[in-house]
Amino acid sequence: MKVLIVTGGDVDKASAAGFLKGWGPDFVIAVDGGLLAAEELTLFPDCIVGDFDTIEPKRLAPYRERGVHFETHKPEKDYTDTELALFYGLSLEGVTEITILGGLGRRFDHALANLQILLHGLKKGVFCRMVDAYNCIYLLERPKTLKRSETWGKYISLIPFTEKVSGVTLEGFKYPLLEAVLVQGNSLGISNELTEETGTIRIREGIAVCVESRD
Numbered sequence: 001m002k003v004l005i006v007t008g009g010d011v012d013k014a015s016a017a018g019f020l021k022g023w024g025p026d027f028v029i030a031v032d033g034g035l036l037a038a039e040e041l042t043l044f045p046d047c048i049v050g051d052f053d054t055i056e057p058k059r060l061a062p063y064r065e066r067g068v069h070f071e072t073h074k075p076e077k078d079y080t081d082t083e084l085a086l087f088y089g090l091s092l093e094g095v096t097e098i099t100i101l102g103g104l105g106r107r108f109d110h111a112l113a114n115l116q117i118l119l120h121g122l123k124k125g126v127f128c129r130m131v132d133a134y135n136c137i138y139l140l141e142r143p144k145t146l147k148r149s150e151t152w153g154k155y156i157s158l159i160p161f162t163e164k165v166s167g168v169t170l171e172g173f174k175y176p177l178l179e180a181v182l183v184q185g186n187s188l189g190i191s192n193e194l195t196e197e198t199g200t201i202r203i204r205e206g207i208a209v210c211v212e213s214r215d
Contacts, residue, residue, distance in 0.1 A: 001026045001094040006043065007082045007114075008033035008054060009105025013040055015133035016101055023099070027092060031085045034102050035059065049085040051075040080110065083117045090124055103130040104137075115209065119161075122207065136212040143202045144210070148194040153214025158182060158189035158201070160208060167204020172196035182208065 004025035011034075020041065030038045032050030036059070048063060049071040064070065071088055073081065082103060089098045098121060103114040114130055115137065121128030122139045129138035136152035139161055146156065158168065165182040174193040182189050189208070201210070 001092065001096055003027045003029065003089040003092060003095050003098045004043070005029045005031060005082065005085045005089060005098060005100045005103075006034040006038040006041070006045075007031040007085065007100060007102040008037075009102035009107065009110065010132070011037040011041075011102045012133035013037070016041055019131065025099070027089070027095075029085045029089055031081045031102075035063075037102055047071060047085075047088060049073070049088060050081040051077070080113060080117075082110070082114055083120075086117055086120055086128070090120060090126055095126055097127040098129075100128070100130045101132075104132045104135065119207075134214055138210055139207055140201065140210045141203055141207045143200065146194060146199045146201070146212075148197050148199070151194070152212035154193055155211075155213045156192045156194065156199070157211040157213065158192070158208045159211065160184045160186075160189075160206065162206040165203055165206035165208045167202070168208070169202040170199065171202075172199030179204070182206075 002025050008031060028038065028043050028045045029047045029049055030045035032052055033054035035048060035055060038045055045068060047069045051073050053075050073084060089095060100114065104111050118128045118139050122141065129136055160182045163184050168177050168180045168182055170177040172194055174195050
């Protein structure tokens, strides 16, 4: 089951609509003010999560009347609304992948936190990613094959999520690697490109952030 989380950051409606045409979610979670973006994308939420500090109660009333499930939380809490929405998504039976829209807005602190919470999905074996008009971001610790025709853009970057990522091998890339080590504080893995129709990323130990991006 494919789950979409629409959270309160910036959402480019044109690119999001194009993405959703080819990737139809089975379950939609709107996070607080992200409900407004969901409405603009003509998405009807199956669940609405948040402390609702950025949306007027009258906007929520029609959804309550239609029996939409609400996960209501206090403003003072130990988790962001997006993380709570991710917890809920991961609890759904049959979930196989989760995509977050609006996780990369103007608040850099929230963007970094949203990157960190992708670890919850990795630990549960559920593919989780954040997307916007220019980037598709996910965590990687196992071999992955990329198809050039299906990547978000021409650039593929690997950034250490853990202090060290060992045994990194890249095949089919402009800048191949063989059993390389990526360490925090070094930009070795930035802005690679596929030269073949398919490319393979292998990691022996550690976790990397993989960013598929376009200008």
